[in-house]
Amino acid sequence: MLKFYAILLTLCLVFMVQFINSSASSSNLKTDKSINIELNKKVVEGTVYVPAKEVFESLGWEVAWVSKDKMLIAVKGNKKNILKIDSKEAIINGENVELNNAARIIDGKFYIPVDFVAQQFGEKVIWDKNGNIIIASPDFGSNVIINGQGNIIIAKAKGIILDIFEPINSDTAYDLLSTADILLENNNIPEAIEKYKKVLENISKEESPTAYAHAAKGMGNAYSILAQIKDSKTNIERAISLYEDAISVYSAENNPIDYFITLNNLGSAYKILAETTGRNNDLLKAINYYKKSLAVEYTEGYALDYAFIKYNMGSAYLKLKHKNLAMECLTEAKDIYESYLEKCDFDNDSYTWSSIQYGLGNTYKLLSKLMLKKGYVERAMAAYNETLKIRSIESYPFDYADIHRSMGELYSDMAKRGIGKDSFEKALEEYKESLNIYSLEKYPIHYAKVNYDMGDLYMLASYTQEDELSNFIKANRAFREAMKVINKNEIQVIK
Incomplete structure (x- = not known):
């Protein structure tokens, strides 16, 4: 008080x-x-x-936020109003009304x-x-x-x-959590963290376990995103601690969906930590959490999540050089994605369709490293190009950059194997396209990764192509750009 x-x-x-x-x-x-x-x-x-x-x-109105459709619904008695973000059209008591100015997210x-x-x-x-x-x-x-x-x-x-601030308690926490979730959804990471933190500081796990776990999981998600932008090791360790706090509340019996999601997020967090530390033990922890999440009963709607987890497990096994286990997981992920692609209609659900193509592209890419077959490279490229029909630079800039970086890696692998006479040039073209989004200021770690990969490619060219000195200078320049970001906590991210 x-x-x-x-x-x-x-x-x-x-x-x-x-x-x-x-x-x-x-x-x-x-x-x-x-x-x-x-x-x-x-x-x-x-x-x-x-x-x-x-x-x-x-x-006196009741308000609901529908994130999928990006709209707000306000209800009072028999009155109902619907407003959408960036739209001058509203539905007022069943009638279309034109606004002078559109509602917006600020x-x-x-x-x-x-x-x-x-x-x-x-x-x-x-x-x-x-x-x-x-x-x-x-x-x-x-x-x-x-x-x-x-x-x-x-x-x-x-x-x-009056607009009076009250201390957060179990009765008012969910209003603040709702605000934090919207902030996180709109990529306002620092403010979302502050809101989640305020909830955790003012309620106890014993008093309001569900709200507490919600805040811990949300804050963990925020730090996981932040870890892929800056201070990887510090931020992902914070995320892991928060996820572990949330998982101490959730259970497979009482909160199966939250339990499933948080276990998966813990696996992904340890996978990111392994990239910053180079420790195999972190990869083994990631695999263990992925296995626990797969043991939770889930509905058919979570089958694509299942495929994604299998892909992540395959990726972890590949880093551990457990090729047979990696092949088993990746093949299962591929089969699920391909099966769902046959059922998914582009016209009715283009986002899910692009998500499946995205998952297939990533899975084919890793299979190409295991099988050394050009066919998987071509299938990965085709899936990525299909994904780009929806994940454009305007609509999904981060996904757009990630896809072009992945295509750069595929062409780079082909160049290293001597496959395709223009693989070197295409790899550089894809890497440079990703840098249109991965700027040093906004995405420093991704900027460093791409520049490191480009430097590696230029070094290869300095040994295999005629213009040895020019490629060596370009390699040196790319490595110097990567070194602007690399520090003791993040050097393993680049390797």
């Missing part, structure tokens, strides 16, 4: 609200609701936006134009000279004094709802 009062006192010092109308004095101020999420307005291209979920809920949260609230919800919007916004019921008086700037006030005829 002491922490709450300290926060409340701070807010009172910096943000005081007086409610005054024609027949009332400031003593009529009432606070009938507290909001534990910050209400910030945003101005984009001259349009003022407010956070939809908090504003709607303050006005800093990982769903925002709507403030004039939409006034036009469609029957509320009025009052401004004051300090840039404060009062969203009020129609019978609310207009004489309001706010000592503060840039605030959003939800007002009613008989009182004002």
Whole structure:
């Protein structure tokens, strides 16, 4: 409680609200609701936006976020409104309505134009000279004094709802977790971590185990993503610790899906750790967690996850030089992907179709290393090119870069085996295409990996091609670019 009062006192010092109308004095101020999420307005291209979920809920609407369709649904009684990100069309009580400005995601949260609230919800919007916004019921008086700037006030005829921060507890944690999940989904990693961290700091595993595990797993996912961008060893070790904390709550009986996902994530985290340390023991731990995840009963919808896990196991076995086990896992993954590709309709579900092609490309690529057959290389290339029909540089830039880097690796392997007279040039072309996304600033580790691979390829050319000195200079330049990133924690990532 002491922490709450300290926060409340701070807010009172910096943000005081007086409610005054024609027949009332400031003593009529009432606070009938507290909001534990910050209400910030945003101005984009001259349009003022407010956070939809908090504003709607303050006005008595129930709100749901549908991440698959990127839309928000608000319901109050028999009224229902549907808004989609980046669309000027909304569905208001079953009718299509055109908005002046589209709803949008800002800093990982769903925002709507403030004039939409006034036009469609029957509320009025009052401004004051300090840039404060009062969203009020129609019978609310207009004489309001706010000592503060840039605030959003939800007002009613008989009182004002203040944007007060409350300490997170088991009752309010899920609101913050929902916000953190959306931030993570929109790749706002630092803010997502802060939200998950706030939940973990304010609730206990014993008091609210499900919310605690949700926060630990989400924060682990955030650090896993961060580990592939910078400080690999430190961030992936944080992810592992958080996943292990979550798995201590989940069980195959009570939380089969979360248990399955977290075990798989632990396997992938140890696989990333192995890349940073070079330790075979980390690969063995990865395989062990993958096996545990496969032991969990799953529905048919998780068959593609099963194939992906088998692929990861095959990759780990290949690094351990257990070729027979690698072949067994990769062949099983290939068979599942090929079977599902026959059932999947590109027109009805293009994303799943591209995911299967992506998985097939990766699986064929590893099989080509085991079988030394050009046929697998060609099948991998074909699958990757099919994937690029959906995973374009505009829509899925990271996947786009990863696919071109993988194609570069395939051509590079062909060049090293002396297959195809233009394999060297094609490998460089694919690597350079991936660097259009893998910049030093945004994806330093991937930038280093690609430059290291290019340096390795140029070194090969310096021994096998006529222009020895030129290729040696280019190799040196590429290695120097990679060295801008390599440090003691990440050197094994490059090797």
